[in-house]
Amino acid sequence: MKIRQTTFALAAIAGVSLLAACGGSDSSAPESEVAPAAEEVVLDNGMxxxxxxxxxxxxxxxxGKAFKTISDQLKASEPDMAAIQAAAASVPVESEGMADWFPAGTGPDSGVKTDALPAIWEEPDLFTEKLSDFQMAAGALATAAETGDLAVIAPAFATTGGTCKSCHEKFRADD
Ligand code: HEC
Known part of the structure; x- marks a missing residue:
């Protein structure tokens, strides 16, 4: 925390001296005139x-773990229904707010290791579409799991897995 405040202050000082060097006194100059180094960036959400x-x-x-659990159990000779139900119920919970996980500035340009492709920010409508396909399917899977009926769960699992894959193919590296 301390380090971040310090670098932030340094960026502000750099901004002031840049304006002074240009002979500008316009305090409404856009912040983007000062390009901070990667570790100085703070996103709108404070992270x-x-x-x-x-x-x-x-x-x-x-x-990924929840999906592996379900996949393993569906292949097992005696599937553990409680494990399937717990994993299926966890997916909508763990993916809540997923639309906010990819703010601008968190792509490969950030200098942080990430498999998120620039396409996420270049084609935001398509990304949002894939994301809502997934969220709908994950909700349906959780509901299907509540039936305790493998014949209902297996197709819902396959559909949801397809939505993971569909997003990864377009928006995630190494896939
Ligand atoms: C809307 C797009 C989208 C959907 C839907 C999606 N993912 Fe991903 N997933 C990504 C992106 C983008 C990354 C790369 C994130 C990064 O590296 O910053 C990723 C990364 C991952 C990773 C690697 C995490 C790591 O760094 O070790 C796993 C595992 C994963 N996804 C599993 C899943 C599963 C399982 C589902 C479906 C239940 C799913 N994803 C649905 C976009 C998506």
Missing amino acids: TPKEQIELRQGQLKKL
Whole structure:
């Protein structure tokens, strides 16, 4: 926290001296005139790009784990229905607010290691479409799991998995 405040203050000082050097006294000059280094950036939500990227990767890992659990159980000779239901119920919870996980400034340009492709910010409507396809399918999967009927759960799982894949193909590197 302390480091961030310091770098922020330095960026502000740099901004002031830049304006002075230009002979400008216009305090309404856009902030973008000062291009801060990666570690000085703070997003509108108060997080650094690194914090935001690590947060979403952590949540996505949880989704991956939940999906592996369901997939493993569906293949098992005696599927553990309670495990399937818990995992299916966790997906909508862990992916809540996913639309806010990709603010501008958290792509590969941030200098932080991320598999998020620039296409996310170049084609935001398509990204939002893939995201809502996923959220609808995940909700339906959680509801299907409540039936405890594998014949209902398996197709809902396949549909949801398809929405993960569809987004990854377009918007995630290494896929
Ligand atoms: C709307 C797009 C989208 C949807 C839907 C989506 N993902 Fe992803 N996923 C991404 C992006 C983009 C990344 C790369 C994030 C990064 O590296 O910053 C990613 C990364 C991941 C990762 C790697 C996390 C890490 O860094 O180790 C896993 C695991 C994952 N997703 C699983 C899933 C599963 C499972 C689903 C469906 C239940 C899903 N995702 C749905 C876009 C999506």
